[in-house]
Amino acid sequence: MRTGIRAVIAVAAAALVLPVAPAHAGERPADGDFTIADPRITESSGLAASAAHPGVYWTHNDQDKPLIYGVDSRTGETVATLTMEGVGTPRDMEAIAVGPDGDIYVGDIGDNLDGSWDHVWIYRFPEPKALKDQTVRAKQYVVKYADGPRNAEALMVHPKTGRVYIASKREGGGSLYAGPEKLSSSGTNTFRPIGEVPWVTDGAFSPDGERLVLRSYFSAREYVWKDGRIDGDGVSAGAPLQGQAESVTYTRDGSAFMFGSEGANSGVVRVDRPDAPAASGDTPGAPRPSGAGESPAATGPQGGSATTGFLVLAGGIVLVLGIKRLLRRGD
Structure with a gap:
């Protein structure tokens, strides 16, 4: 007995x-929760919403290969693999953003020894018009910090001015650095500190350029951006609990955050901004993206x-x- x-x-x-079991299967609405299905993407370390292809998000591994992946949020499948040429061998790619010029910026800015590299790099290339596997010609920019080498994982491009910003990563808090008004591919680009930030693993500007979200492994805050600086202490962005929480971006319309993490079959979770309007295209009775209008705990990374x-x-x-x-x- x-x-x-x-x-x-x-x-x-x-x-x-x-x-x-996931609550949804097959293709879902764009910009909802999704799982990155590509077995090559095991360390998704940055995330950026495409400006040219609605519902597609650009990401990359934390690696030394010059590869960028376009992932369709409707299915989680890779729809384009971009191979950068014209750059050296990356050391530690950590961040990605799309600028107002339609270019994709990639931050090869990681430095786990916190000062072992006297310079880091930014790569830049036009976002492809067609979603397919292709080689893209990229520019390479040398970056140094005015106050010496440091580790960083967050690179943000302002959607109005095109200015590039980097947030350093330190447990006790880092600094926010502003690059020159225009990056130079022939000389050194010195980034200067303009403020203090908490422990940061990624960040992004809102599409209107009025807010900046910064995340760490355990939390995220959204700040007002005013006169080229953070204004105030910010508010919680409702970051979900994830494994190795590495990435964040806004949806293309700015109505929600998209939070990503490293690992095979990693999940990307949508969290609606508290004061965001209804998702674009919403009509009474129409399906919303998984996670839209729900708390971050209400929907799992695979839509379950x-x-x-x-x-x-x-x-x-x-x-x-x-x-x-x-x-x-x-x-």
């Missing part, structure tokens, strides 16, 4: 760790319901505790 009950407990405990998963987990715990009580009575 007791052996049989213990077997039931084992089965119930195993059920607690079974994944909840985390609420359902919680109920399953709670039910399993109740089942196990009940069986244990029966065991104690039988002793």
